[in-house]
Amino acid sequence: MHIQRIQVPNFRVLQNVDITFEKEFMPRIFPLGSENGGGKSTLLQLVFILLHCSAHENRKEYIQNLLEDFDVPEGETTRELAKFEIWDGEKTVELAFSVCNDDFLNDLSKVYNEEFSFVDLAIVSLSKKFEYIKNNQEMVDVDPSMRKRFMAAKRILEYLQNYGLLFITYYSDSLSEYNILVCSTSNHNKKEDSDIESMLLEISSQVHLAAPSSHVYLFFTQKNRQALFVQNAWNEYINQLLKAKEKLPNFFIHNFLLVDALLKTFQYARDKDFKQAIETNNYGNYYINVLKDLSYLLGNKKITPSPELDRIIVKQETPQGEMELGPEDLSHGEIKKLSIYVWLKYIIGENAIVLVDEIENTLHPDWQYQMVDNLKEWGPNNQYILATHSYDVCQALTPAHVKELEPKLLKNNP
Numbered sequence: 088m089h090i091q092r093i094q095v096p097n098f099r100v101l102q103n104v105d106i107t108f109e110k111e112f113m114p115r116i117f118p119l120g121s122e123n124g125g126g127k128s129t130l131l132q133l134v135f136i137l138l139h140c141s142a143h144e145n146r147k148e149y150i151q152n153l154l155e156d157f158d159v160p161e162g163e164t165t166r167e168l169a170k171f172e173i174w175d176g177e178k179t180v181e182l183a184f185s186v187c188n189d190d191f192l193n194d195l196s197k198v199y200n201e202e203f204s205f206v207d208l209a210i211v212s213l214s215k216k217f218e219y220i221k222n223n224q225e226m227v228d229v230d231p232s233m234r235k236r237f238m239a240a241k242r243i244l245e246y247l248q249n250y251g252l253l254f255i256t257y258y259s260d261s262l263s264e265y266n267i268l269v270c271s272t273s274n275h276n277k278k279e280d281s282d283i284e285s286m287l288l289e290i291s292s293q294v295h296l297a298a299p300s301s302h303v304y305l306f307f308t309q310k311n312r313q314a315l316f317v318q319n320a321w322n323e324y325i326n327q328l329l330k331a332k333e334k335l336p337n338f339f340i341h342n343f344l345l346v347d348a349l350l351k352t353f354q355y356a357r358d359k360d361f362k363q364a365i366e367t368n369n370y371g372n373y374y375i376n377v378l379k380d381l382s383y384l385l386g387n388k389k390i391t392p393s394p395e396l397d398r399i400i401v402k403q404e405t406p407q408g409e410m411e412l413g414p415e416d417l418s419h420g421e422i423k424k425l426s427i428y429v430w431l432k433y434i435i436g437e438n439a440i441v442l443v444d445e446i447e448n449t450l451h452p453d454w455q456y457q458m459v460d461n462l463k464e465w466g467p468n469n470q471y472i473l474a475t476h477s478y479d480v481c482q483a484l485t486p487a488h489v490k491e492l493e494p495k496l497l498k499n500n501p
């Protein structure tokens with residue numbers, strides 16, 4: 088899976104974004120630069136939320152939060168949000184996301200001589216029985232008071248389908264008016280909803296975002312975003328992060344829950360060795376190899392689990408002999424390197440689209456430079472888009488790998 092092109096005409100700070108990521112480039116690692124506030128984080132979050140959440144009902148609240156202020160201009164009926172060209176291994180799939188307001192339904196209203204509104208679709212989409220109309224089934228057991236809404240929602244869905252548009256979700260900043268997000272593709276002759284849905288489903292499992300815990304996430308509610316800046320409300324923010332981690336399986340927060348991830352890695356290695364023992368009468372080397380990798384990672388420190396697999400022990404060589412530490416004694420940069428390693432090697436699968444925000448934070452320039460080699464080694468079959476301010480990361484690649492958002496980074500040679 089590989090994102091070949093991202094176009095965003097106008098979303099928050101992003102204006103006329105049109106970036107290509109060549110799938111022939113080796114390695115497929117693309118730093119994404121801009122000045123502070125240039126929109127790198129905005130872009131990564133928009134890409135991640137659209138691609139990771141559009142095919143899953145329980146993730147759509149994050150799209151609703153992200154789009155809260157995204158309105159269709161006065162006098163218009165639709166507004167383009169983002170377009171993607173994605174290589175699925177065999178062909179390039181084009182996905183276009185846009186939003187529509189009620190005026191988009193004017194023609195439908197004329198045909199049936201009655202007013203249609205996305206409010207009906209929004210309300211019906213919250214019902215378990217929404218499946219009936221999505222799958223074109225008979226509407227049995229629908230509450231009579233809701234029947235009219237169901238009929239309206241059915242007609243709206245058919246109308247959208249005629250335009251090749253898949254309904255993703257409604258969103259609103261007022262209770263009386265709803266916009267909707269739709270997705271279309273130019274790939275299939277038969278633009279059936281099920282085609283777009285299955286594409287979105289496949290892509291959603293392959294796209295990952297890693298970002299720092301202190302970030303303001305645009306896909307949280309406004310209230311939760313503000314909590315980061317309010318004393319005594321940090322618990323609320325942390326709870327929101329934990330909830331997002333649970334609901335968005337491919338959302339990874341640098342340094343957060345590293346011990347859990349390491350323990351899971353050891354458990355996984357133990358189970359794999361044991362499985363091999365059952366199958367072949369010989370234990371595998373998985374656990375030993377994880378230990379080897381981890382000791383190589385941090386130089387003179389060894390990382391092991393406690394025998395009960397409930398604690399991580401760090402052993403450091405000193406002139407006086409071996410000293411025992413806890414993971415909390417590691418430096419911020421060491422923790423980050425470890426967490427990226429565990430994430431790429433043992434948590435995410437192969438062939439992924441990996442978006443990383445602030446990859447260089449807390450890392451020494453040498454480690455920033457080496458990170459490109461690390462990514463190649465730990466997850467060689469992935470595409471990486473790395474939001475960064477680091478020249479060291481960029482210099483580990485060719486200038487053509489480096490993508491920029493306006494306003495451009497200041498050049499060394501003006």
Ligand SMILES: Nc1ncnc2c1ncn2[C@@H]1O[C@H](COP(=O)(O)OP(=O)(O)O)[C@@H](O)[C@H]1O
Binds near residue numbers: 123
């Ligand atoms: N609704 C909005 N419309 C336009 N710009 C916005 C809006 N909300 C925030 N911004 C601006 O967007 C920028 C956030 O960009 P961000 O993606 O965090 O940049 P980067 O990660 O490149 O430093 C900030 O400078 C902020 O002022």
Ligand SMILES: [Mg+2]
Binds near residue numbers: 129
């Ligand atoms: Mg940023």
